[in-house]
Amino acid sequence: MAIVIFLAFVGFVLGLSFYYGAKTKSASGYYAAGGQIHWGVNGIAFAGDYLSAASFLGICGMIATSGYDGFLYSIGYLAGWMVALFVVAEPMKRLGKYTFTDAVDAKFNSKSIKLMAAISTLIVSLCYLIPQMVGAGVLVQPLLGLPHAAGVIIVGAVVIIIVATAGMTSTTYVQFLKGGLLIVFSLVVTIALLVRGLSTQPDQGGRVPFHAYAELAAMVAENKVIPMDPTWTHVESKVVKDHTFVKLTKDGKASWWMKTESAGKPVLKECQWESQIPGQPKLINGEPDAKLRQVGSLVAINGDASPTAKTGPVGPFSFLAKIGAKDTKIQQWKIAKLKDASGAEVSVHYAYTTTGNKILRPGAKFKIEGTWLERMDFISLMLALFLGTAALPHILIRYYTVASPAAARKSTIVAIAAIGFFYLLTLYMGLGAMVNGVINPLDNNMSAPLLAKSFGTFLFAVISAIAFATVLGTVAGLIVAASGAVAHDLMDRFGNIKMNEKQKVRAGRIAAFAVGIVAIMLGIIFEGQNVSFLVGLAFAVAASANLPAIVMLLFWKRTTAKGIAASIGVGVISSLTLIALSPSIFKQFGLDPARAPIPFDNPGIVSIPLSFLVLVVVSLLTEKKEHLV
């Protein structure tokens, strides 16, 4: 059923695309839907554009594993809309025609602005495309049973067809449809979650039996942790980051356990594990072709740790209050990597318990009580989320699809209402995944769809199809923005290549094809990263490169063309350099994160002020020259 619903949805989206494709004859139609979209439709389409894979998959996944820290993204992303509403919406509509470059260049008609703004649009769009493509790969794995790369290629191909055939009109209606459905079905999942309530032995509504992880009483002898039960045989012990992992065998079957303590006595707790000897098939929990069990559950609800502890249906506030209570305990999972005596690379997944009050406050992921550098990283993230929204090219171009500045403002307000409501739901869906045993230990991005699956295949199929359309729609919007940068800004306006309306549309479509291919390759390379984290980085690049130019152009009369061009260039280069040298990127490419030259992940706190500073300094230095000209 999942596949049928999925294919029906994709088929409908393609049909819509071909229908509007037949109508698109002009550049205005291709890039800005002729400026005739109703503000209400545009507002929900804004929500569709914005509620990308990062919001639905990434935020819910991060909340499922890191609690409130994932919700910080929801807060920051929504707060960013206030910058869009109060600072950017109406002036952008007044100044621009098709692209961000049109708007920042409206007063100057400068070649350097056209070049830098087009490059910035292209780079920000590509940075934002990476997490969407990663999300596509993640979705297709459980839905169609295809590998990550296949998911990325399918999305890339479908989106290229959508964009290359129709442009902004079809993208708008796809986003409208998907944005609306996403919010409605997220509400359905949340209500189902509240009706189900909380329990210490979640069994996905009876669909997946709860697995109680075993514990063995043990003793320490000759520096070995040995089970008291003689039917178990100790094979070896390994210490990884202060944790002792023990390999045992029983009836010839090996398994991994972690040493803990209970009432002052050593206890071995059952783990999940993957092992692989080079050149041989991978074993999961000792079996070939097996899958890791989904994880995440409550150990105690308000102090009640009995296996039968259940709340029954709960209200929205009661749900959060119970999970966030000091005497509620939640079982979470971590991973330790080691090499065993047989030479196999082993990943041991082990459980640990966190109290509810630590889950529903910041600090699980972002080290806000750590060093000043770690705190700065947090401030940097919140700054980039706040300032990034209003600088995203695929959001900015949506201001040109409506008829007037007032319609631009109204569509922003509809977007804030829809997006804000959805972000409130992310906290419920993320926490719901955390305590309902639906988290994939290898990839938290699928937490929300897997939570939906715990309520039945139909909801899973619908949610997965919507999530896939989410990726399709956002990628389509980004590719329209990027193709506009290449065909309209670089070829037409910067390069002065003379083209008629038909040729302009064709150039946009060819550019869309090329950008789509690059996006597919990047989506495959970045497999496994949390998509919301990757979007956070795209926000930082957008906020550094574009926002200083927009803000200063509107509010500082002495801004010059050279100042804007320099600011965009410095914003792009500084943010990308800081990201490339950050610990997360070192980790992504198999390098030691501790050796990363930049000790923090989020570049905004350095690159955004730097970009503002460069704009002011260069503008002051070139002010007289430009006035003379």
Place this chain on the structure above:
Amino acid sequence: MFLLYALIYVGFVAINIARPALMEAEVLWGLNLAVVYGFFLIIFALILALVYNHLCGKKEAELTATRSEEVK
């Protein structure tokens, strides 16, 4: 209005950095400060947006009326 919202947002970030333990404090209906402040930031954004739209709409209506009187 933007500055007011920005200030409240800065306050949220500042509490997280300066007094993170405060975020655990229970403030309303069993919910802690982190949840209440986070929800408030989202809901207050919509309230401000609606107020802003109302004021802009009023001003636009006034301007339209003035222009049509000038034309007469």
